Amino acid sequence: IGALALGIALVVPLALPALDGGLLDGNGGPGGDGSGGGGTISAVNPLVALQDSLNQPEDREVLSYRTNAETTDDLYLRIVSLDQFDGTTWKTTVRRIEDVRTPLPDPRGLSPDVRRAEIQTNLTAAQNYVQNWLPMPFPASQVKIDGRWRYEPVGRSLVGDRGQTTRGARYQVKSLVVAPTAQQLAAAPAPPDGLRREFTKVPDSLPRMVEDTARQVTKGAANPYEQAVKLQDYFASDGGFSYNTQVRAGSGPSAIERFLKQKEGFCVHFSFAMASMARTLGIPARVAVGFTPGTAQSDGSMSVGLRDAHAWPELYFEGVGWTRFEPTPRRGTVPEYARPDTPSGGASDPDTPEPATSSEPSAAPSASDTCPPDLRKQGGCESAAPQIAAGSGGAGPPVGTIVGLTLAALLLIVVPLLPLLWRTRVRAARLGARGRTEADAAARTLAAWLEVTDTAWDHGIAPDESQTPRKAAERIVR
Structure with a gap:
């Protein structure tokens, strides 16, 4: 059986040269x-x-x-x-x-x-x-x-x-x-x-x-x-x-x-x-x-x-x-x-960038830009935001309104940043300099590994708990 198998292994490749597997890293097909x-x-x-x-x-x-x-x-x-x-x-x-x-x-x-x-x-x-x-x-x-x-x-x-x-x-x-x-x-x-x-x-x-x-x-x-x-x-x-x-x-x-x-x-x-x-x-x-x-x-x-x-x-x-x-x-x-x-037909189209950039903005600002100065003094040519012009001559809004608007603006800015702030805090805690004794090595290594997997997740590579750390690391590298 061994001799027969060896004979087949030697003869078949000679009879079937088209089944060459070296297209990428070995010898490819014959050349004429x-x-x-x-x-x-x-x-x-x-x-x-x-x-x-x-x-x-x-x-x-x-x-x-x-x-x-x-x-x-x-x-x-x-x-x-x-x-x-x-x-x-x-x-x-x-x-x-x-x-x-x-x-x-x-x-x-x-x-x-x-x-x-x-x-x-x-x-x-x-x-x-x-x-x-x-x-x-x-x-x-x-x-x-x-x-x-x-x-x-x-x-x-x-x-x-x-x-x-x-x-x-x-x-x-x-x-x-x-x-x-x-x-x-x-x-x-x-x-x-x-x-x-x-x-x-x-x-x-x-x-x-x-x-x-x-x-x-x-x-x-x-x-x-x-x-x-x-x-x-x-x-x-x-x-x-x-x-x-x-x-x-x-x-x-x-x-x-x-x-x-x-x-x-x-x-x-x-x-x-x-x-x-x-x-x-x-x-x-x-x-x-x-x-x-x-x-x-x-x-x-x-x-x-x-x-x-x-x-x-x-x-x-x-x-x-x-x-x-x-x-x-x-x-x-x-x-x-x-x-x-x-x-x-957006800007990603190489043949059509000009219409997308030249035709949109021309209509909106033309009314206020071309308004004559005399009509503007008499209150004509009203803009799209009359509240801003009307508030310019009085004593200004109450202090409570200013404080409320300021807090609302801060809230709008801070709330979307909460996940980033939390993520930054977790990263700093994991990669902190404390616990450098030999007894802390396991906890420090685990914290670093958790940070690696979370960073990969940030880039769209969801963790796979079924893989060993070595396989998971190779997957992240790929």
Whole structure:
């Protein structure tokens, strides 16, 4: 039995090279046949690598970068897109690859009417970060890198050819920051038939519950964009889901159904489920795998570690192209165009700041500002606050009224501050300098731990009494 098991363990990986789990921290999919104008890339499965990366005891750095972007909140480093869904998992389709052009072709479906800006990012991969796919901001418009790299146009990804990897790579990427408005996404026309057919395929084995839940969640939505936002909000905030990297990733047609019932998982579950549900609604969807923006360093650079590994859904809207959404709670950032307050046309809309600031204030003050001096002396052009003008000529209000108003104002100021004052008092008592003998160590340690958990609660991390202090501390750090 041992010899047979060993033989299977050695032979099966050779027969199934597409099941490579090193998409994030090991060797990725193979990179083509080495010919000048063709080649193919193989499908990869990121499940094992992504979950292992998130659960690493040490957050090992894999990338560092500098960028001239105004903010890095939305600067996800995308590795590859998974666009083939067979009911068991999502994986990349085997596609043709080509030479890297300078500049890269324009993103598919992006209209000139959509606001965009080009940024530049200089990246350095760690020596121990070895895989075949190149992490880049999406969508890249130009890439400068040494070595044997090829371009996959459908997913807009770069893949190493003939053993080329990211080990120690230094490269420069120019990419577009695409900023569509909610109105542009809501008014997007139907996608091309070929693209829609390819990216809305769902297997017959997909449980009926997936589509039923999608239609129930998006009930009342007027267009695919509103459906996408409702799906995102269902997973991120409204549906009662919780983020847990220890949950088994699972496979098979029932994996998504099980996740929708248990409502617990990590980014793979959330992105796979949202992309599958979007496809059942006729919205072209795929899953992107890569890294969130990372952590800012004191020297101005950004550091990306294994625990920044992430997966997110991309949905296609004609005129905008492939568009990122963020359904995973407590991970990454929700794009501006996918936030609930964007359809209101407020200041968060990049295309409509002027009407919101110029049209409101012009009407109210005009009556008093344009009142002639002679009419003002005769009591004309009454303002909206006549009581203030009438009180200016008498002896003033009684002392009791002044005292009462003063006390009322103080009360209005102090009452909302009571929780803050109480919290400050508790913190000072816990972290006070008294009780420094060895006999007081237990009480002092407990007081400090209570302050840590309460501070975490102040930031929205509710305490979980079922966890040990070590596990609770790791949860707070995450």
